[in-house]
Amino acid sequence: MRLNITSSTSSDGVVEQRFSLGEIPGVLWTPEAATGPRPLVLIGHGGGQHKTSPRVVAGARDFVTELGFAAVAIDAPGHGDQPRTPELDRAFTDMRTRAAAGEPMFELVAGLHTMLAERSVPQRRSVLDAVAELDRVGGGPVGYLGMSLGCGLGVPLVAAEPRIRAAVLGLFGALGLAEPAARITVPVRFVMQWDDERVPRQKALALFDAFAATEKTLHANPGGHGDVPEFETRDAVRFLARHLS
Amino acid sequence: MRLNITSSTSSDGVVEQRFSLGEIPGVLWTPEAATGPRPLVLIGHGGGQHKTSPRVVAGARDFVTELGFAAVAIDAPGHGDQPRTPELDRAFTDMRTRAAAGEPMFELVAGLHTMLAERSVPQRRSVLDAVAELDRVGGGPVGYLGMSLGCGLGVPLVAAEPRIRAAVLGLFGALGLAEPAARITVPVRFVMQWDDERVPRQKALALFDAFAATEKTLHANPGGHGDVPEFETRDAVRFLARHLS
Numbered sequence: 001m002r003l004n005i006t007s008s009t010s011s012d013g014v015v016e017q018r019f020s021l022g023e024i025p026g027v028l029w030t031p032e033a034a035t036g037p038r039p040l041v042l043i044g045h046g047g048g049q050h051k052t053s054p055r056v057v058a059g060a061r062d063f064v065t066e067l068g069f070a071a072v073a074i075d076a077p078g079h080g081d082q083p084r085t086p087e088l089d090r091a092f093t094d095m096r097t098r099a100a101a102g103e104p105m106f107e108l109v110a111g112l113h114t115m116l117a118e119r120s121v122p123q124r125r126s127v128l129d130a131v132a133e134l135d136r137v138g139g140g141p142v143g144y145l146g147m148s149l150g151c152g153l154g155v156p157l158v159a160a161e162p163r164i165r166a167a168v169l170g171l172f173g174a175l176g177l178a179e180p181a182a183r184i185t186v187p188v189r190f191v192m193q194w195d196d197e198r199v200p201r202q203k204a205l206a207l208f209d210a211f212a213a214t215e216k217t218l219h220a221n222p223g224g225h226g227d228v229p230e231f232e233t234r235d236a237v238r239f240l241a242r243h244l245s
Numbered sequence: 246m247r248l249n250i251t252s253s254t255s256s257d258g259v260v261e262q263r264f265s266l267g268e269i270p271g272v273l274w275t276p277e278a279a280t281g282p283r284p285l286v287l288i289g290h291g292g293g294q295h296k297t298s299p300r301v302v303a304g305a306r307d308f309v310t311e312l313g314f315a316a317v318a319i320d321a322p323g324h325g326d327q328p329r330t331p332e333l334d335r336a337f338t339d340m341r342t343r344a345a346a347g348e349p350m351f352e353l354v355a356g357l358h359t360m361l362a363e364r365s366v367p368q369r370r371s372v373l374d375a376v377a378e379l380d381r382v383g384g385g386p387v388g389y390l391g392m393s394l395g396c397g398l399g400v401p402l403v404a405a406e407p408r409i410r411a412a413v414l415g416l417f418g419a420l421g422l423a424e425p426a427a428r429i430t431v432p433v434r435f436v437m438q439w440d441d442e443r444v445p446r447q448k449a450l451a452l453f454d455a456f457a458a459t460e461k462t463l464h465a466n467p468g469g470h471g472d473v474p475e476f477e478t479r480d481a482v483r484f485l486a487r488h489l490s
Contacts, residue, residue: 194454194463205450208465209439215474218439218465220453229460231487235480242476 003028003130014064016057021130024123025081026074027051029060030136034070037138039244040131042124042164043073044146044154046171047109050080059145062237069244070137074127076153077119091115106200110175113152120153125161139163143240147171147191148198148225155207159183166243168236171196171225173203174210181210188216189239191232198225248273248375259309261302266375269368270326271319272296274305275381279315282383284489285376287369287409288318289391289399291416292354295325304390304478312486315382319372321398322364336360351445355420358397365398366405373408384408388485392416392436393443393470400452404428411488413481416441416470418448419455426455433461434484436477443470 007018010032017028030038041063045056051073060071075081078088095108132139144167146154151172158167159180167184170191174181188211192204208218221229252263255277262273275283286308290301296318305316320326323333340353377384389412391399396417403412404425412429415436419426433456437449453463466474 214467216467217474217477218463220463220465222459222461229462232462 001126001130003134012061012065014061021074021127023083024074024127025051026072026127027060028131028134028137029064029071031064031068031070034068034136036135037140038068038070038136039140039143039240040070040072040128040137041143041145041240041244042128043071044124044144044150044157045073045076045079046147047149048079049149051075052080059233059236062233063240066237067241067245069240070131072127072131074123076149077116077123088116105198106173106203107175109198110152110173110177113149113172114176116149117153117156121157121160124153124157128161128163141165141244143167143244144169145236145240147228152177155184156180158186158188166240168239170204170219171199171228172207173199174206175203177207178210181207182212185212185214187239187243188213189236190216190218191228191236192218192220193225193227194220194222196225246371246375248379257306257310259306266319266372268328269319269372270296271317271372272305273376273379273382274309274316276309276313276315279313279381281380282385283313283315283381284385284388284485285315285317285373285382286388286390286485286489287373288316289369289389289395289402290318290321290324291392292394293324294394296320297325304481307478307482308485311482312490314485314489315376317372317376319368321394322361322368333361350443351418351448352420354443355397355418355422358394358417359421361394362398362401366402369398369402370406373406386410386489388412388489389414390481390485392473397422400429401425403431403433411485413484415449415464416444416473417452418444419451420448422452423455426452427457430457430459432484432488433458434481435461435463436473436481437463437465438470438472439465439467441470 003019005017005019015030043056056073063069063071131137142163144164148171151169155177158164166187168189190208248264250262250264260275288301301318308314308316376382387408389409393416396414400422403409411432413434435453
């Protein structure tokens with residue numbers, strides 16, 4: 001399957017191209033006038049967000065302008081421009097109903113992630129295949145960056161995908177992820193919020209514990225799910241630069 | 246009390262001066278040809294080590310050559326060139342006897358730190374007073390860097406000393422330190438080892454929890470007490486650069 005580029009814009013040294021790969025909607029960022037292979041960072045957005053949410057775009061532009069890397073993001077199943085399906089609609093409705101009835105939100109969200117990952121992992125792997133065919137990306141090393149839903153879908157992806165050489169993950173916990181995490185041996189940066197209202201502290205620590213990587217670092221900061229400090233973003237760029245350059 | 250400089254050597258852009266301040270033995274590192282005030286990093290060595298242990302010297306030289314800062318270290322009580330006292334000798338002997346009898350090492354070490362801190366905190370504060378009188382250091386912002394014993398003595402120091410604006414601490418736990426930690430409001434980087442054979446994981450997490458700082462970050466890496474990765478050292482330099490520059 002080949003990438004179908006549907007639009008291309010350029011600003012401040014960064015080319016942003018929207019594409020479709022079959023029914024998968026995505027965006028690719030590369031340096032202007034780029035030729036030849038370069039490291040690629042695959043960015044997984046958070047729950048309720050999409051491939052061009054502000055944090056995704058800002059991160060992608062950092063990788064391109066500071067490191068000369070390429071970056072790519074696709075919508076997660078049930079998000080952004082992905083086709084809706086009756087099965088996904090039922091799952092989202094069911095989750096909201098059970099949450100309103102007082103079921104623990106973390107468990108409900110973890111269950112949803114597991115379901116979404118079944119679709120998301122093969123979609124992302126096929127995007128890596130297609131992007132590697134472009135001469136300005138090529139088959140170089142790949143990094144992964146994803147928090148919250150981006151972690152829930154990222155852990156099984158990183159476990160399954162040998163092209164991914166390093167990953168920044170976080171804002172989620174062990175439920176359903178300990179098994180794939182135990183298959184991850186590439187360097188991992190794991191970011192958690194010490195007072196996360198959505199992810200129990202012990203579940204986050206247990207996920208960090210589960211990674212099989214010999215180089216793994218936990219970064220914890222005070223505050224809630226949405227309060228990750230700006231310096232962690234800078235640090236994620238340095239971490240992936242160190243492992244992919 | 247004035248600093249009495251007893252030797253001065255210079256290599257690779259760094260002037261290293263041994264000094265005594267009363268009975269306190271110390272070392273000061275500054276850039277060659279430095280004039281005028283600059284940020285200062287006070288480095289606290291680990292247990293059984295001293296003011297010119299390799300890690301202390303390497304860290305001090307990094308602050309001088311990379312950032313143009315000054316760095317200073319003194320021996321902890323009972324360490325290096327500090328005068329021995331019957332009281333300290335008894336305390337060390339008592340600790341070894343009780344450890345041999347199977348008492349938990351972490352509790353014994355924490356008790357020793359509490360005793361050493363009573364002497365160390367006023368000594369370090371008087372060194373900050375004296376060093377500020379030097380025109381090539383001056384009364385600029387101060388950072389603290391100390392792991393293990395350097396953390397056990399550092400937490401009460403940082404709590405007591407308003408000149409210290411940021412601190413890198415770690416490799417120790419909450420016993421005896423939660424109260425001073427709860428008075429620390431400057432930015433803290435706390436480094437722990439996930440499999441530390443000397444510091445129980447929950448004690449280290451509890452110490453991180455206790456800091457009152459709104460900017461505090463926990464960094465945890467796999468491995469034992471002596472296995473802190475090199476990249477954490479690099480990161481500590483960047484952290485103090487960010488807060489003191």
